[in-house]
Amino acid sequence: MMELKKLRYFVTVATLKNFTAAAKSLNTVQPAISRQIASLEAELGVKLLIRNTRAVTLTEAGSYLLENAQRMFELEQEIVTSVRKIDKGEIGQIRIGYLASACFSFIGELVGLFSQQLPNVRVQLTELTSQEQIDAFNKNEIDVGFSRPIPNDMNFQLDCKNIYNDRLVAVIPKCHALSKCESIAISDLKEENIILLNRMKAVGLFNKINTLFHQEEINPNIVSQPHNMQTLLTEVSAKLGIAIAPSCVAKLYTKGCSFIPLDCTGIEVPLEIQCLKDNNNIIVEEFVKLTTQNKKLIMQLSQLELSGHYPPK
Amino acid sequence: MMELKKLRYFVTVATLKNFTAAAKSLNTVQPAISRQIASLEAELGVKLLIRNTRAVTLTEAGSYLLENAQRMFELEQEIVTSVRKIDKGEIGQIRIGYLASACFSFIGELVGLFSQQLPNVRVQLTELTSQEQIDAFNKNEIDVGFSRPIPNDMNFQLDCKNIYNDRLVAVIPKCHALSKCESIAISDLKEENIILLNRMKAVGLFNKINTLFHQEEINPNIVSQPHNMQTLLTEVSAKLGIAIAPSCVAKLYTKGCSFIPLDCTGIEVPLEIQCLKDNNNIIVEEFVKLTTQNKKLIMQLSQLELSGHYPPK
DNA sequence: CTGCATCAATACTTTTTAGGTATTAATGAT
DNA sequence: ATCATTAATACCTAAAAAGTATTGATGCAG
Incomplete structure (x- = not known):
């Protein structure tokens, strides 16, 4: 296996065209570099560098490897960066199911707030009845749902929080x-x-x-x-x-x-926000947190004053 | 640095969803896997797997890494394969300069033979005078040239072989x-x-x-x-x-x-094949070898019988 | 053309890292 | 509640890498 460490050693030597200088640049000693390069060459079965006390030069294969090793490092960096962002919930997606008549008055505003907080998370909204949401959870088609309470024997796997x-x-x-x-x-x-x-x-x-x-x-x-x-x-x-x-x-x-x-x-008639128990999805967590923090806003947006006639005026 | 070995360990565990099984599959023991995964997670600062005596599950970040690790392995494989092919001269290029009037009768046939032998080597042919070939060598624009002998003070860096x-x-x-x-x-x-x-x-x-x-x-x-x-x-x-x-x-x-x-x-009037001394390019070596092996053919293609009048008949 | 300077390779030692064994701890399942 | 399963931990061993000292090769200057 062509370990990235060896690749990095090789790239440094090939760039500096000097084992000793490469060793300094990599905070190690020249024999360590010599051995790692030799090991890389042995592994590939290919001579990469032509050593010459006066100058180190690249073989054709070495030139190619030098150019392409960079692609490996870029890919590594890209993956590491993405993994960290996903871990922090900075990128990703959330699929939200919602009860149309109960949620249409606030869902837009709520998702707006959420997107402001996590702008790189893709939000997918699907209008679903309570029953459809249960099915959607079972089929892993939604991550979170707004629904009326569901019978106990069906919600054993769901975390349900009252909204209002x-x-x-x-x-x-x-x-x-x-x-x-x-x-x-x-x-x-x-x-x-x-x-x-x-x-x-x-x-x-x-x-x-x-x-x-x-x-x-x-x-x-x-x-x-x-x-x-x-x-x-x-x-x-x-x-x-x-x-x-x-x-x-x-x-x-x-x-x-x-x-x-x-x-x-x-x-x-309670309205709940529901998500899978032990979902370990930080984006879902953030969304649920935001929602519960904004219960009051949601209630205001959903309800009219109940005293007197509807609609007022 | 996210070493490929650790990635491979991770992919195995994430696929099998079981540390012990992964250890067997990788011909090692379970604690080794545990430590390497822990080390990878520490390095990334990201939890990748959710351990649960009954089942190992992936976090969102872990899922992403599992999918993308494959890209790393593919890239590695692609590079290794290409490096080996380049080393064997199976892929690459050769830039040939040639003296038009002296070579046109055989250069096509010769390059044809060469391409038959190394079909994936790109051949670039450029019609150049002897002097232009010297300049082209200095500017690293050609790898091999067909030319008349050149003055000694200019060919110190060239390997010259007589063709006919x-x-x-x-x-x-x-x-x-x-x-x-x-x-x-x-x-x-x-x-x-x-x-x-x-x-x-x-x-x-x-x-x-x-x-x-x-x-x-x-x-x-x-x-x-x-x-x-x-x-x-x-x-x-x-x-x-x-x-x-x-x-x-x-x-x-x-x-x-x-x-x-x-x-x-x-x-x-000698015709020579010339290339840089110590060029270490196996493709050039192969081409020079092929050319010298076919001296007779080249002579036949270039010369008419010198007895009698030209052209015959 | 001889000695010097430079630089990579080699031999050997030390350190670091990874692997192996035995055990513990946690947690579903019966 | 107990058992079975499985990952984590502690401890030891083996392997790999790094460090030190030296050698050997080679281009260059006098």
């Missing part, structure tokens, strides 16, 4: 009588047409809302189960019914919708 | 009375118009011919000094006069010219 707890609100057509209330009880919705986000898109949310009804022994009259929040709002504004959704949807396009606080318990 | 001795002949217009002679003496040319190759183009030849005249105490009537041999022949065929030139010019376009042997001594 959103609350469920009633989304009521502006012209509907209930839209004038300060707050609404589940029992007020007994006779109303109810719109809920499709179960497949958010099992947790669906179950949570159903529980609220069942606690009051109400069998809700579900008239629609749209597949995304924006459609849900559109259906409310079209007076198809009343929806129950996390308050953060008030950040979407809400014309014709009023957001009225629910007057009951069990309406908290 | 050409002879001077009289070049006589076909219709000229002398063209019927079996041979010609210098004294026959006393009253004739004489054409000689320009002195600057071939000092040696010029002096040699002048000497022939002066030995006979003849002051030749030089009517033209063309700059190349083909022009010289054209002038003879145009009946401007009689030329004296090496017989090899009979291989040029010779319509209207007869070539008659000179009946005197001192008409030998």
Whole structure:
């Protein structure tokens, strides 16, 4: 094996054309150089230098090696530099999955802050439901995710940190009588047409809302189960019914919708940041750290004041 | 310095994800591997592997190093292979200078033979006068040259080997009375118009011919000094006069010219192959060897039978 | 052409580094 | 909780490299 040390010795001798001078330059003694060069030549089976008490000259093979050894050193340097930068998280990538309706109001700002801190880290954002994020973690397609809490039997391998707890609100057509209330009880919705986000898109949310009804022994009259929040709002504004959704949807396009606080318990909808346990990825660590440090900002960006009617004015 | 040996150890461990297995694969023991990996990590200041009694995993930096170490090994292999080939003369280049009129009849064939023997050696052919070849050697622009002998004070650094001795002949217009002679003496040319190759183009030849005249105490009537041999022949065929030139010019376009042997001594014109002394270039050595081994072929290609008239028929 | 000066190679010793053996410590798995 | 596996550590040995002193070769000056 052509060790880099020997290569360095050779390059020095070939450049200075003098073993003794090379030895000084390498902080060693001339016999050490002689031996290492001899060993390199033996290893290659090729004479590299023509020794001549008066002058050291290069063979053709030696000339080639001199030129190309530099490439080895450059490559070594490049790799070492990159390895160190990767270790410090200065270069690399992070793949982020996020729940669209819950995160769109802050994700841009958050990633902006992150990129300012680590400008050479490539950020890949993918809009995914909670379930899709679990799958993505299993397939190693994302490094970090923003999602609602997931059942315990599925998150054993995930580190989950709460970002903020959103609350469920009633989304009521502006012209509907209930839209004038300060707050609404589940029992007020007994006779109303109810719109809920499709179960497949958010099992947790669906179950949570159903529980609220069942606690009051109400069998809700579900008239629609749209597949995304924006459609849900559109259906409310079209007076198809009343929806129950996390308050953060008030950040979407809400014309014709009023957001009225629910007057009951069990309406908290936590948002978490999740990543693989023992991920040992400093970039992910940095991102999680930045996110938790900016919980307040995220909450501000996501929530509207819950007192009074939505949207204000 | 990131020694290749350590890199190799690292790659093995990172691939097998097991120190003990890596040790076996590298024909050593596990503690040796542990220490070398630790030393590599210390050197880089970067953790590369996450040890875990059950499984060894890579950090981000480790993954990068694993991928890129291969590039180092490939480069090393490429360089080693090339160095060995260059040493054997299997790849490289040779820059050949040659005297056009003396060599054109054989240089193609000779280079063809050479390329057959060393197909990956690039051959660069340059048409140069003897003087230009000396300059080219000094400027390190050619590795080998075909030239007439050069004055001793200029060739101290050159290795010169005789290829063959050409002879001077009289070049006589076909219709000229002398063209019927079996041979010609210098004294026959006393009253004739004489054409000689320009002195600057071939000092040696010029002096040699002048000497022939002066030995006979003849002051030749030089009517033209063309700059190349083909022009010289054209002038003879145009009946401007009689030329004296090496017989090899009979291989040029010779319509209207007869070539008659000179009946005197001192008409030998040697052709040499020359290269730098102590050149240590195996390709040059091989070329010189091939050339000297093919002296006979070169002579056949260069010379026509000197008995009788030129060209035959 | 003889002695001098220069410089690489060699012989031998010392130091440094790497490898080997035995053991310990940590940690999944049964 | 115990066992099995595996990396780390301590200690010793072997190998490799460096250092010292000397030799040998060679170009140069007188």
